[in-house]
Amino acid sequence: MRTVFVRRCLGAVLPLALTWTLGAGLLAQPAAAQPGTSAPVARIAALDGKDSGPAPTAQTATADGAHVGEGRQQPSRIPPLAASKDALRQAGGKASTRKPAGVAACDASDFTGATGSALVRQIKAATTDCVSTLFELTGSDAHGAFREAQMTTVAYAVRDGSASYPGDSTTGTPQLVLYLRAGYYVQYYNPDAVGAYGAALRTAIRSGLDAFFATPRSRDVTDANGETLAEAVTLIDSAEENARYIHVLRRLLADYDASWNASWPMLDAVNNVYTVTFRGHQVPEFVTAVRADPGLLDSLYRFASDHLALLGTGRSYLTSNAGRELGRFLQHSALRAEVRPLASGLLDASSITGATAPLWVGVAEMTDYYDRSNCPYYGTCDLQARLARAVLPVTHVCGPAITIRAQQMTPGELSASCTGLREQDAHFHEAVQDDGPVAGDRNDTIEVVVFDSSGDYQTYAGAMFGIDTNNGGMYLEGDPAAAGNQARFIAYEAEWLRPDFRIWNLNHEYTHYLDGRFDMYGDFAANVATPTVWWIEGFAEYLSYSYRGVVNDEALAEAGKGTHALSTLFDTTYGHDTTRVYRWGYLAVRYMLERHPADVTTVLGHYRSGDWNAARDHLTRTIGTRYDADWYTWLAGCAAGDCDSVPECAAPDTRVLGRDCRRGNRSGAAGADDYLYLYLPSGVNRLEITVSGGTGDADLYYSDSGWATRASHTGGSTGAGNSHTLTVTDPPAGYHYVTLHGAESFSGVTVATRY
Structure with a gap:
């Protein structure tokens, strides 16, 4: 079983459309609430700068709506x-x-x-x-x-x-x-x-x-x-007056013309027609009224066929929604004779690829779901396989664990993406210090599906994978204990960053895969049976930013507000707002990893064994409010700029260094050694080790073959004080060792590593 992680951009809303999957099947214009959808259970990525800047496809979120499709029982009242x-x-x-x-x-x-x-x-x-x-x-x-x-x-x-x-x-x-x-x-x-x-x-x-x-x-x-x-x-x-105002719906569809395009509120109004039709299927009087007078079907058809020119523009959702909502009437056997030729006509007027694809895919998805036995009539048989052949021609194997399927990626882009994912593995394991996969987890491979743009993702991903696409990507975990289960991350290229290439939210969502495999016992439904969202989303945010060496400016801006106590954040669920889920989740995880790694080790131990109540008890009783005062002090420091610098290394073992992180407050007596180490993945071309701050005099020694000492090392930096830098070029993969030697006693010293 899988569940939905929903994230929404809280930044400026731009005039671009978004897609709903079969459950709702609507494209929603910005600033207009649309019905939600019962998507496959999944982890969904955000549109708020997880891997780069704010996405231009930021949308307002949807309201709770009717759940249809996937064999779910429809509520008696919406x-x-x-x-x-x-x-x-x-x-x-x-x-x-x-x-x-x-x-x-x-x-x-x-x-x-x-x-x-x-x-x-x-x-x-x-x-x-x-x-x-x-x-x-x-x-x-x-x-x-x-x-x-x-x-x-x-x-x-x-x-x-x-x-x-x-x-x-x-x-x-x-x-x-x-x-x-x-x-x-x-x-x-x-x-x-x-x-x-x-x-x-x-x-x-x-x-x-x-x-x-x-x-x-x-x-x-x-x-x-x-x-x-x-x-x-x-x-x-x-x-629930859907039936009484069908004449208003038809009027709005008929009245729309190019003059409406200058007014987003007017476009909201016409697009909200599709909300009334979509949800009207659960109002018996509405369906009865359409059966008695199917003129609404003609209105939807005429709108779609008369406004093909909107496809490929920022208002294409108006046309594709009309086609989807026409096709949705195929669920009623008494109306199929009326709907079939109209749906077929819209398919003939559009194409599986190109500018008219949103209409073709929207109508095809409805025919496939509600009238599949007649697929030869529409030309939509084996829809998912047909879409895959047309839209995802690239298959690239990164290695035994990772395969990329893409709409369009160059060999260089594929190679760089594979390298980035492999290197993130080491950063993840360094942070959580796991002992391998949790019991029963068979998700030993991940398939990364990459569409060529956010628009392509919105057009195709719902029909191909049965997901909601009002998001920045989605991780489908499935049942990790089931034989043959395929974990899959569905993503897209951030086209607004071109000519630079970036798969949007790649690091955040790949963290979900790793976290689910190595930290969270069972499937996602089990994972969220108690409040674990502070960790699930906060850690995905934390690892994405720390791995890329990027400052989470939005989260640090929130730190200055002091909105939430740490003890409150342990109660976070997906019902809370996105700022709390993602930005405050990031802050909570970062604080715990930096200030209380032993507690993180304890909680992850319970998560890994599936003892959710024990983890909850540790967070709410053992910790409770004990750290809240220090939390607010830490937040104030972040707001003042302390968190803009290299973060504290995340591993619970305070000897472990990592990528772009530091270990502070190191101390030792004269003649004593303070030992640290890190693991480097293959492909690193430069390792930089710096020592700074504190009092006294600590010398730096380094080795790539065993514990570094004053007598046995492969590199070092000595001299008065605690300001030392050592650069290692083309270091081999494996463990590397760093030692602070007390030329005199020292305290408050920081060691940082970058590679």
Whole structure:
């Protein structure tokens, strides 16, 4: 079994699309919440600078949505979407309920303590950012704000205000609509607290939406109207009124033209049509309505066929989503006669490769999933194998453990990638000091799949591997104990860094493979049965940055805020925001490796044996809050620049040096020797050893064949004080030995190694 690691970029959102896999099958435009997907269980990479700078495909996260596909049971009721603003983001498959950074939360009492017209005035006076934070209400606050009487009042306010709706936010319509969405969301997750919704609210919400969509200004093609229109379209789904507003969906698809392209909010609005259709399949009235009048099928077909020119542009998701959502109706046997020729027509109008591939692959994926027995009719038989032949022609064996399959890589790029992965092995084992694979782990090989760009990854990876592609890559662990299981990392070239070549998130995700094999007993579901995310993601971040010798600027910026106690971070799950999962995870792991390596050794010992409760007990009881005070001191030092320098070596054995790391606070008496060592992989052309700081006088000695001493060494640097540097060219692979000899007594000395 495999599970999802979901990461989202928190940086600037750029106008590029992203892909959803079969479960959702949508391409989501930035700043628009879309339904989630039930992806194969996997570790997913982030889009926030794991291996280089921020990715240009950064997207807002999706809200929790209907889970379909892969044989999973569909819920009887679909959860409403979370706020589509940056205020609320999904992490780990659960819609976030956290307020946006820098935005003060609304005072819940402003809403729970008001009723009738006073409530309406309060909502209109609030900002949309403020209203977005109400998605997190629980308990008595949830009841006070969103009980049926409150929601009914607000729905009628939308009705009454629509008659004079000016096409912008000046009369508070966006806030009212967003408040209603928040209510449906909170009531879904807190039904006992909020109370039931019944006929009174249904009547009111229909009157509100009827009035809004009937007002002429709701058709204005402007940013100001688009902000409200996009939310109102999503509200259709939140209220499960998918069937009643099919005419609105068709209108939006028909009204779209090139003038909309200048307004991202208007593009949000038309793209949200696909949210309503996608989730409508779980609303029986919606399916019945389409069966009675299949005009929506024609609207989807016409949109896709009339806007082929969008494919290959930053708005191609509009066309490919139309094709996907048309094809999704193949799941209903009563509609297949209508859908089949339309789906076939879109396949004929597009191609498996090239600019039109997003449409072809999207429709083909739907036919393969919902109508596979008729694959000869569509020309989509053996879809995954056909895609592999067309898209991944390169196969390169790095060695017995690593194979790269690629869309396009040069021999030099393949060789460099193989070397980088092999060398990371040594850095990993040096950091965790493992004794070999955990019991029962058969994942002795890894397949690295590399698409040529983020766009190619979004187009093909979902159909080929059944994964969500709203991320920077994905590690599929599978069942590591199963014979024949193939561990696989699916990635892409960071095309925005060209002419430099870099596989995005390669080091982060390769760490997941190594960590799963050598540190974490069992499959991923077992790994996260207790809170282990602080280590899983924090260590992947830490090793990626330390191996590459790159400063994690985003994490160090967070250190200065002192947001989380160390004891709190041990409770991190994928339900927390991405900043906590990745940046604070990095900080927690780095602190523990630098300050308390013995505790890390203990915890990893429990992880390796699958004794998750013992590991949890050590973190929460043995350690508990004991390190919190020192943690905050360490964070302050990081914020002041202490962590910008070479990090402390991670291995629990304080004698072990490593790549681009240091051992501080070395001391010894006059005439005494302080022994250290490191292991070098093959291919190193330069090893630099430096000694600095402290008091007294320590000399440096080095050997590549045994413990270095004053009498027996192959290199050294001596002289007054503790400032010494030794460079070794073309050192052989294997163990190398470094010794500080006390010419006089010394203390507080630092030894660093770089290679």
